[in-house]
Amino acid sequence: MKKSFKFLIRHWKAIIGIIFLLGCSGCITTAVVIHKKLKNADYLEDWKDGDGTIIADIVYDEQKNLKYDLYLPNTTSDKPVGAMLFIHGGAWKMGKRSDMAHACKRFVKEGYVTATIQYSLVTKENKVPFSTMLDDISKCLEHMKLTAAANHHPVKAVALSGISAGGHLSMLYAYSRAKTSPIPIAFVFQQVGPASFEKGMWTNHPEWSYGLAVAGSGIEMSKEDFESGKMADVVKSISPALLIDEHSVPTIAAYGGKDELVPNTHAEKIREALETHHVPHVFILYPNSGHFLCEDPDCAKQYRKAILEFCQKYFDSEGE
DSSP states (O other): OHHHHHHHHHTHHHHHHHHHHHTOGGGOOSHHHHHHHHHHTTOOOOOOTTSOEEEEEEEEETTTTEEEEEEEOSOOOOOOEEEEEEEOOSTTTSOOGGGGHHHHHHHHTTTOEEEEEOOOOOOSSOOOOHHHHHHHHHHHHHHHHHHHHHTTOOEEEEEEEEETHHHHHHHHHHHHSTTTOSSOEEEEEEESOOOOOSTTSOTTOTHHHHHHHHHHHTOOOOHHHHHHTTTHHHHHHTOHHHHOOTTOOOEEEEEETTOSSSOHHHHHHHHHHHHHTTOOEEEEEETTOOTTOOSOHHHHHHHHHHHHHHHIIIIITTTO
């Protein structure tokens, strides 16, 4: 128990952030349980001096004072490498880039350039549409490319990743802006990202689809027009699953079988679209987990394994 509380103190920011963002506070009661659940979900990563170089608080948009943290591997061969950009969750209105630090640390140790981004969030005063968030990602990728190259780590391609809202944005960017991305997109991997804002996607909260479609698109529409399909093109423009075609990038998608925030309708929508258009993909369902994916450690291991296999196939083997 003493060791567990030391762990709680050392990682309190990450713990509070993950619980708050991913809605699992109801199942967390003690430091021991917290540690176990974070470990089960594979959201812990040790870090020591020499594992890599962290360049924190890099400003990529001076006007909005948006920043990212860049992680560089301990190699300086100037040989182009793969990169990963991690996008935090938080319902598009909360969260911080440090929530994805564990993932950056994990994969920089595998030899890849990694980064975690701060992006524009929705507030009461500022109704930020998804398109603005995608613009932020483009600016960050451009800055990331230049900064990595200046530090002897030229980037040849990037994988986008995120959790929840960050998972949605990673897919939306990969499927809608691959042709204009400052860095070629090799693949996308994400957990519990909303797949579509069509009517009926939130079976337990039917009103969410309409509200999120209006907020995410930034376009006013009546509920009648939304439900009748009159605004189908608008809904499609912000729904990753509806943008998938035969040219979409390879994808790893993970969802919780007992997720009440992003129900299984989203998991099935993504899987069906990937299968229909023959997009190379790995689909992982955590059968016992909610939104936090904290009850299926074997699935978490499978997710990590799939990522490394995609890195080998779409980064390391490129051009060989």
